[in-house]
Amino acid sequence: MISFIGRRFSAMIFVLVSISILVFLIFFATPGVDPAARIAGRNADQQTLMQVRQSFELDKPLPIRYLSMMRHLFVDRDLTSYVNRGAKVIPQLSQAIPATFSLVIGAAVIWLLFGLIFGVLAASSKRKWLDPTISFLGIVGVSLPVFWLGEVVNLITQSKLHSSVFRWVPPLGYVGLSVDPWQWFLHLLFPWLTLAVLYAGIYVRVLRSEILVVMSEDFIKTERAKGASEKRILYKHAARMSLMTIVSLFGLDFGALVGGYALLTEVVFGIQGVGKLTFDSLQNFDLPVIMATVMYASFFVVFMNAVVDVLYAVLDPRVRRA
Amino acid sequence: MSIKESSEAIFSESPGKIALRTLRRDKRSIISLAILGFVISISLLAPVYAHFIAHTNPFNSSLDALAHVGGKSVPVLEASTTGLGLGVTPIGPTWNPSSYFLGADGQGRDVMARLLYGGRNTLLIGTSAAIICIVLALLIGVIAGYRKGWVDAILSRLLDVIWAFPVYLLAISLSVVLLTSGLTVGFIHLGPGSFALPILIIGVVYIPYVARPIRAQVLTLREREFVRAAVGSGAKDSTIIFREILPNIIPSILVFVPIIIALCMLTESALSFLSIGVQPPSASWGTIINDGLALLYTRPWVGIAPGLLIVLTAASLNLYGDAVRDALDPKTRSRGDS
Numbered sequence: 001m002i003s004f005i006g007r008r009f010s011a012m013i014f015v016l017v018s019i020s021i022l023v024f025l026i027f028f029a030t031p032g033v034d035p036a037a038r039i040a041g042r043n044a045d046q047q048t049l050m051q052v053r054q055s056f057e058l059d060k061p062l063p064i065r066y067l068s069m070m071r072h073l074f075v076d077r078d079l080t081s082y083v084n085r086g087a088k089v090i091p092q093l094s095q096a097i098p099a100t101f102s103l104v105i106g107a108a109v110i111w112l113l114f115g116l117i118f119g120v121l122a123a124s125s126k127r128k129w130l131d132p133t134i135s136f137l138g139i140v141g142v143s144l145p146v147f148w149l150g151e152v153v154n155l156i157t158q159s160k161l162h163s164s165v166f167r168w169v170p171p172l173g174y175v176g177l178s179v180d181p182w183q184w185f186l187h188l189l190f191p192w193l194t195l196a197v198l199y200a201g202i203y204v205r206v207l208r209s210e211i212l213v214v215m216s217e218d219f220i221k222t223e224r225a226k227g228a229s230e231k232r233i234l235y236k237h238a239a240r241m242s243l244m245t246i247v248s249l250f251g252l253d254f255g256a257l258v259g260g261y262a263l264l265t266e267v268v269f270g271i272q273g274v275g276k277l278t279f280d281s282l283q284n285f286d287l288p289v290i291m292a293t294v295m296y297a298s299f300f301v302v303f304m305n306a307v308v309d310v311l312y313a314v315l316d317p318r319v320r321r322a
Numbered sequence: 323m324s325i326k327e328s329s330e331a332i333f334s335e336s337p338g339k340i341a342l343r344t345l346r347r348d349k350r351s352i353i354s355l356a357i358l359g360f361v362i363s364i365s366l367l368a369p370v371y372a373h374f375i376a377h378t379n380p381f382n383s384s385l386d387a388l389a390h391v392g393g394k395s396v397p398v399l400e401a402s403t404t405g406l407g408l409g410v411t412p413i414g415p416t417w418n419p420s421s422y423f424l425g426a427d428g429q430g431r432d433v434m435a436r437l438l439y440g441g442r443n444t445l446l447i448g449t450s451a452a453i454i455c456i457v458l459a460l461l462i463g464v465i466a467g468y469r470k471g472w473v474d475a476i477l478s479r480l481l482d483v484i485w486a487f488p489v490y491l492l493a494i495s496l497s498v499v500l501l502t503s504g505l506t507v508g509f510i511h512l513g514p515g516s517f518a519l520p521i522l523i524i525g526v527v528y529i530p531y532v533a534r535p536i537r538a539q540v541l542t543l544r545e546r547e548f549v550r551a552a553v554g555s556g557a558k559d560s561t562i563i564f565r566e567i568l569p570n571i572i573p574s575i576l577v578f579v580p581i582i583i584a585l586c587m588l589t590e591s592a593l594s595f596l597s598i599g600v601q602p603p604s605a606s607w608g609t610i611i612n613d614g615l616a617l618l619y620t621r622p623w624v625g626i627a628p629g630l631l632i633v634l635t636a637a638s639l640n641l642y643g644d645a646v647r648d649a650l651d652p653k654t655r656s657r658g659d660s
Contacts, residue, residue: 011482018483023495030499139644143636145588147595148611148629151618155626159619261488264592278491279596282498294491301486 004313012302019298020291024066027287028058038285039082056082073292083286092277093292099174100273103195103265104257106188110196112250115203122204123211124234134204141201150194150268157190172270191269195262199253206249210242248308255304259297341573344649351645354638361635365441372435375420380436381603383429389413389422399430415623424623427613433624440605441631447521447599447606448587454525455582456575459532464571466533467540468563478537485530493589496523497598515601520593524586531585532578536571543567573650577643584639591632607632 028035037044040052053059057068072079073089081087122134157166168186175183214220215238223233263275274293281289335343345351364371372380388397399412412426423434466477484492500519505512512518543549544567552562593599594608602609607628614625 011479014479015482015486018479019487022483022487026495026499030505135644139637139640140633143584143588143633143640145591145595145608145611145629145632145636147592148625148632151611151615151625152629155618155622159622256488259488260491263490263494264595267596275490279494282494285498290495294487294495297488297491298486301488305486 001313005310008306008309012306015302016295016298020070020295021066023291023294024062024069027285027290028062028065035285035287069288069291073288073295079288079292081281081286081289083281083284089288089292092289093274093296096272096274096277098176099271100258100260100262100266100275102174102177102184102188103191103262103271103273104254106192107195107199107257107262108250108254110192111199111203114196114200115207116246118200119204119207120211120234120239122208123215123238124230131208135208138201138204138208141197142205144197144201146194146198147264147268149197150191150265153190153194154268174271174273191265191271194269195257195265202253203246203249207242207246210245211238214238214241244312248312251304251308251311252301255300255302256297259300260293261297341649345645348645348649350641351649354642354645357634357638358642361441361631361638362445365438365445368435368438368442371438372432376423376432376435377420378432378435380431380439380605383431389416389426399426411620412617412624414621424627425621427610427624428616433610433627436605436610437607437627437631440607440610440628443517443600443604443606444587444590444594444608444632445635447517447524447590448583450517450521451524451528451586451590452579452583454521455528455586456532456578458525459529460536460571460575462529463533463536464540464563464567467537468544468559468567470541470544474537481530481533481537484527485534487527489527489589490592492527493523493593494596494598496526497593501598501601515604517600517604520590520599524589524593527589528582528585532582535574539571539574540567543570577647577650580639580643580646584636584643587632587639588636591628 036049036052036056036058039056040048044052057065060068069079077090079089081089081092118134118138122131122138125131154172157169158172169190170183170186173187175187177184211234215233220233220237223237228236258274260273260275260278262273263279265271266273266276267279274296278290278293278297280286281293372378397413412428412430413422414425416422416425419434422432424437425433427433427436462477462481466474466481497520500512500523501514504514504516505519549562549566552566557565590599590606591608591611594606595612597609597612600606600609610628611625614622614628617624
């Protein structure tokens with residue numbers, strides 16, 4: 001078990017290092033792309049380009065620049081932005097984290113609640129119309145572009161109806177939990193619902209088909225033969241087995257979202273979170289900020305991946321040897 | 323016919339034929355294919371609509387054009403009546419197919435015509451990206467699973483890295499870098515406005531989603547008796563791969579195709595919405611939603627219409643994917659028969 005965790009951990013470090021190199025290469029070594037020209041802006045003359053190259057150390061060899069950036073990011077923790085010279089990157093990132101966490105955790109509660117209830121209902125209900133209806137809603141959920149849904153929600157809550165039904169909906173933006181809990185809740189309610197729709201759709205679909213697969217296994221037949229009630233079979237066996245899949249799926253989705261996958265929701269609702277920060281810095285070609293956010297994001301993804309794998313190994317000894 | 327449908331005849335059919343017949347009888351596949359056929363044909367007819375019905379060029383801004391509403395001609399851009407009266411508001415939907423059916427966008431262009439042209443690009447990019455993704459994933463998955471050893475180790479680590487790189491961040495990073503200067507590899511140059519860039523970017527980011535399950539499947543197939551028998555009888559690797567392994571992973575590939583197309587389409591729209599996908603003056607459903615953002619509270623249809631088409635298309639693709647999966651895998655087909 002310990003050697004399994006050890007192997008998993010070293011694989012994690014490998015992936016993180018590779019991603020940092022990949023990001024660096026995308027920005028500095030893509031054929032035909034001159035980062036100095038991007039930083040200097042359009043129509044910059046040769047002299048400006050030279051100055052930019054010097055002051056951003058772009059004239060040094062790639063490996064040295066990479067190592068220096070990593071040292072500033074992880075060891076000295078004083079990496080500064082390319083765009084706002086002197087502004088440190090790490091405080092910018094840590095300021096954006098609470099908004100993203102608030103958005104993702106709230107949405108996760110909603111989508112797990114709906115996903116689990118309707119997934120079990122779709123797989124087990126005796127009412128004939130319920131399964132196709134839920135499955136149809138699930139398909140619509142996974143097919144909705146979240147940025148468009150967000151716009152439509154804004155149109156409904158911020159436009160004509162804002163003076164009547166949705167008078168209580170505050171303007172777009174984010175208010176910290178510690179500043180005003182009630183306003184925090186009101187500001188995030190519709191972003192939560194919007195983000196949760198897609199994932200509720202995914203979880204309903206996955207849980208439903210998982211339960212149906214488990215229900216066709218032999219041990220369920222044995223249970224039936226032993227005379228166990230359908231309710232007991234569903235909750236004690238089928239739903240429980242399927243929960244394994246849901247837990248691992250949730251780990252991965254949560255990691256990705258916390259790392260900035262909620263970018264589109266943040267952009268549409270004007271929430272200054274990690275995703276929005278990454279997107280803004282991508283447009284300014286602010287590589288240090290991008291490097292920090294991408295490392296942060298991939299850390300969560302890789303970490304949750306590893307946690308899920310270890311959990312699996314704890315629950316299922318066969319995995320350890322693989 | 324009656325003989326063919328007798329139970330003996332069914333038992334003698336190949337699994338593929340049975341699946342195809344199940345699929346043909348599935349209401350979901352009929353409905354979704356009908357919707358997809360409709361969306362594809364109206365998109366293909368975009369030039370016909372623009373030239374012969376709406377008489378407009380949806381790629382040039384036409385700020386002083388006139389729209390025809392109820393026999394009268396009105397300017398497509400009206401001076402704003404709200405606020406300081408400085409800006410202009412484009413005309414809303416006229417619901418008249420020959421003149422600004424869905425209104426105009428901020429540059430006075432016909433939204434309906436752009437919507438149809440945009441559909442072509444969204445469908446083209448989504449489908450091409452999905453094909454690239456699945457072909458590369460198949461290649462990587464089969465090689466990694468079949469060769470095992472260090473080849474598998476390298477390819478799997480590569481997949482791990484792409485997998486852990488959040489899809490949108492990877493796609494956005496690549497787009498931001500490539501869309502200003504294009505990509506030059508050797509003597510091949512892809513210009514900044516080329517659709518090949520979003521197609522490649524979107525195709526690459528989803529490779530692990532398909533390659534990982536394929537690799538796992540090949541790994542188990544490799545240990546099955548019939549593959550071992552082929553190895554033992556001295557068959558060449560290429561023969562084993564094409565005759566024994568590929569036919570057994572085709573069903574899972576078929577299930578992936580519509581789902582990955584839907585996923586790629588949604589990603590294309592998201593990138594275009596963030597203005598790092600399809601570049602102006604070309605349109606895609608995502609760029610039109612972006613155009614509609616500024617007009618959201620005055621002319622909501624500009625943003626709503628392309629989104630509805632995305633949902634309709636993506637939902638049909640997913641529905642068709644469900645039907646294909648159920649036709650190929652009887653386990654998930656339905657409950658109550660156990």
